Amino acid sequence: MLQAIGLSKYYASIPAVENVTFDLKAGEILGCxxxxxxxxxxxVKMISGLLEPSRGRVLFRGEDIHRxxxxxxxxxxxxxxEPNLYPYLSGREYLEMVGILRGIPxxxxxxxxxxxxALFSLYPSRHSAMASYSxxxxxxxxxxxxxxxxxxxxxxxxxxxxxxxxxALVLKSLIRALGQQGKAIFYCSHVLEVVERVCSHLLIxxxxxxxxxxxxxxxxxxxxxxxxxxxxxxxxxxxDPDKVTQEILDVVREA
Amino acid sequence: MTKRTSxxxxxxxxxxxxxxxxxxxxxxxxxxxxxxSEEEDVNLSMGILLTLLAIPGGFxxxxxxxxxxxxxxxxxxxxxxxxxxxxxxxxxxxxxLSMVVTGGVAVWWWDSIFPDRRDFANLVHLPLPASKIFLxxxxxxxxxxxxxxIDVNAASSILFPVVVGGSQxxxxxxxxxxxxxxxxxxxxxxxxxxxxxxxxxxxxxLLPYHLFRRISRYVRTLIATMLLATLATSFAVPRMIEGxxxxxxxxxxxxxxxxxxxxxxxxxxxxxxxxARLGHVAVAAVASACAVAAATYTLAYRRCFVRLPExxxxxxxxxxxxxxxxxxxxxxxxxxxPFQRAGYRFALKTLFRNxxxxxxxxxxxxxxxxxxxxxxxxxxxxxxxxxxxxxAELSIPLILGYCLLLGVRFVFDIPAHVQANWIFRxxxxxxxxxxxxxxxxxxLCFVMPWLFLAVLPLYIHFWSWTIAFLxxxxxxxxxxLLTEVxxxxxxxxxxxxxxxxxxxxxxxxVITCVLGYFAFTAMTSELESDALASPIAGGxxxxxxxxxxxxxxxxxxxxxxGENHLMFEATPAADFEFLHLSDSG
Numbered sequence: 050m051l052q053a054i055g056l057s058k059y060y061a062s063i064p065a066v067e068n069v070t071f072d073l074k075a076g077e078i079l080g081c082x083x084x085x086x087x088x089x090x091x092x093v094k095m096i097s098g099l100l101e102p103s104r105g106r107v108l109f110r111g112e113d114i115h116r117x118x119x120x121x122x123x124x125x126x127x128x129x130x131e132p133n134l135y136p137y138l139s140g141r142e143y144l145e146m147v148g149i150l151r152g153i154p155x156x157x158x159x160x161x162x163x164x165x166x167a168l169f170s171l172y173p174s175r176h177s178a179m180a181s182y183s184x185x186x187x188x189x190x191x192x193x194x195x196x197x198x199x200x201x202x203x204x205x206x207x208x209x210x211x212x213x214x215x216x217a218l219v220l221k222s223l224i225r226a227l228g229q230q231g232k233a234i235f236y237c238s239h240v241l242e243v244v245e246r247v248c249s250h251l252l253i254x255x256x257x258x259x260x261x262x263x264x265x266x267x268x269x270x271x272x273x274x275x276x277x278x279x280x281x282x283x284x285x286x287x288x289d290p291d292k293v294t295q296e297i298l299d300v301v302r303e304a
Numbered sequence: 305m306t307k308r309t310s311x312x313x314x315x316x317x318x319x320x321x322x323x324x325x326x327x328x329x330x331x332x333x334x335x336x337x338x339x340x341s342e343e344e345d346v347n348l349s350m351g352i353l354l355t356l357l358a359i360p361g362g363f364x365x366x367x368x369x370x371x372x373x374x375x376x377x378x379x380x381x382x383x384x385x386x387x388x389x390x391x392x393x394x395x396x397x398x399x400x401l402s403m404v405v406t407g408g409v410a411v412w413w414w415d416s417i418f419p420d421r422r423d424f425a426n427l428v429h430l431p432l433p434a435s436k437i438f439l440x441x442x443x444x445x446x447x448x449x450x451x452x453x454i455d456v457n458a459a460s461s462i463l464f465p466v467v468v469g470g471s472q473x474x475x476x477x478x479x480x481x482x483x484x485x486x487x488x489x490x491x492x493x494x495x496x497x498x499x500x501x502x503x504x505x506x507x508x509x510l511l512p513y514h515l516f517r518r519i520s521r522y523v524r525t526l527i528a529t530m531l532l533a534t535l536a537t538s539f540a541v542p543r544m545i546e547g548x549x550x551x552x553x554x555x556x557x558x559x560x561x562x563x564x565x566x567x568x569x570x571x572x573x574x575x576x577x578x579x580a581r582l583g584h585v586a587v588a589a590v591a592s593a594c595a596v597a598a599a600t601y602t603l604a605y606r607r608c609f610v611r612l613p614e615x616x617x618x619x620x621x622x623x624x625x626x627x628x629x630x631x632x633x634x635x636x637x638x639x640x641x642p643f644q645r646a647g648y649r650f651a652l653k654t655l656f657r658n659x660x661x662x663x664x665x666x667x668x669x670x671x672x673x674x675x676x677x678x679x680x681x682x683x684x685x686x687x688x689x690x691x692x693x694x695x696a697e698l699s700i701p702l703i704l705g706y707c708l709l710l711g712v713r714f715v716f717d718i719p720a721h722v723q724a725n726w727i728f729r730x731x732x733x734x735x736x737x738x739x740x741x742x743x744x745x746x747x748l749c750f751v752m753p754w755l756f757l758a759v760l761p762l763y764i765h766f767w768s769w770t771i772a773f774l775x776x777x778x779x780x781x782x783x784x785l786l787t788e789v790x791x792x793x794x795x796x797x798x799x800x801x802x803x804x805x806x807x808x809x810x811x812x813x814v815i816t817c818v819l820g821y822f823a824f825t826a827m828t829s830e831l832e833s834d835a836l837a838s839p840i841a842g843g844x845x846x847x848x849x850x851x852x853x854x855x856x857x858x859x860x861x862x863x864x865x866g867e868n869h870l871m872f873e874a875t876p877a878a879d880f881e882f883l884h885l886s887d888s889g
Contacts, residue, residue: 123431
């Protein structure tokens, strides 16, 4: 459903992402992991059409997304990394605005927004300005905004950030259910345990390039590690955590 | 359903369409500030902002009753009174006022005129054509400019013509005068706003984004200074206008406010050739400012907004530690405790690295510079340098100091990234704190060095060692007293408290500052001038300073007796309070 072909992005000739290729099919949940500065956010921005690639293409149902960006975004739900919302709007007002801008008929919108707000435990504070919301509440608003129009493709950048345990459990279950319903989900996160549990496929990035891509189980089998953490460490990390820990303790204890 | 209700419901339904909704979002951003200042700006509500903008025009119009009242003219023996000729200086003042206030608003809105990262994050991934977001923002800018131009000039457009035409028997005179005045001042406002807007767009277009961001604060301060300097021309220009026909190369040709005065006279039908030419320039200037603003905005939008995610990923420069030796020196002599040392470093870096704070302080300094230079010029024009300094000459450092101290105190109340204030909440004992000591030292550090580096040598050069040192002594006392007065009730770490306490009483605060300016600069310099002449007056001066210090001390003691804990979440004043009448017995 969503294909990235040879995606590259350069900032003043410095590559942030180089030759990233993957194919996200309907029903697949592709987990994107990598250390800081590996190009995850740049990749997310390129596949959601927020950033034009320096080279390469992003195809949605075989068509370049930049040919009909508005058409692509009708089918896209996006949760950005930072919950940067309008603080002077209430949660309900924000979701209504997103619904109207997405072209959802107003006859359906109010009821849908209220139902979703109630299911995500935001109903009691639906009329409060989002300036007073906690990070988790803002994150839930963003998730609702992404799901509001039942999109075909979901791009989630650290969607669990700030969520409490029960909301996180609901979201993980919801992502799996959406995948089973045939949605294509691109899931970007640092939390390897969740990626391992939720994602059917993996894309491991390091310094802007793809280190490994494919079904989660197959990558783990190939590397020979039972856990994703072990696989990730094997592929990505070039530091010895025990050694660094000891060095930090030495500096902290210094008189 | 009545026709009116049906129209209202249609209008409400229209407002829920995507385009008006986008316009509303953009207007909210313009009036409430961009995401760089989320919850942290002065962020006055729209009502308070519009009231503050409308005040100057209304006040000045009321003060002019004295000049145009027919009874007072009769008392003065003015029998052949030509209201249009007499109104020329006042008309000029209103033009300048409208340009300064609207231009000032445009400088304040500098960051929020263009869509920001928050708009990008919330809107760009939605199925909306980029052109729609662009168009909605353009409409919002035009509406905001219109609202601002009308609001700034509304009071003067009604009151001033009524005042001028008070002695006229024909209502048509008042109506015609009002129409011309309103058109001229509104056009002047529009020109001023779009000239600032065009400057921002041009810089955004020509410079790399990070350089634009870096120099923005300096450009904004420079524009604010220029606007205030224009305000200072209101006394000189009307006199120069009289000589305009004889002077073909008058510098007035380059003064935008003079163009609009010419335009007004052209519409009144009283302009000579030279003024009429200026009037035509005004029309061309408005059209050019709008055209340049539109063109640069379109291109800058394409260049900056569409590329915002790329700009976000561009690394920023190294902040450096060039001033560490100065800090060490200050630690040695002024900031003795760890809290004071950390607080001073934090305050200074916050002041100069946050644009809103830097521009606010720069604006207050610019205001001081303009007032001081005008006072100095008029003092020198009257007499030249006299053997003993006059009150006006003595007031120059006081004017600069007042504006700077008030500016620093004002910016202390503008929060900077309040989410980060947890570190102070976590580390400081809120019951035992040195907030006032820190604020006092910071404020005085802003003004005291200049007394010795600039004021002392200048007064020694123009007068004598004795006068210079006495003057420094007086000013030091007044600065310390002003600082004490400004810090009454202060119990916060600068920039870390969420709610500016002046917000509920912003109008009163502005009026108090204006009255305080006259009291601090005019009265104290008169007192000092008398004190330099006679020791008795000097003694009187000493008693007054002691009384002011004692009053500030008492008020602070009383305030501290109630609540003294460090404040991070100021709460607005209650709308009502319980009097506990039953407890009295």
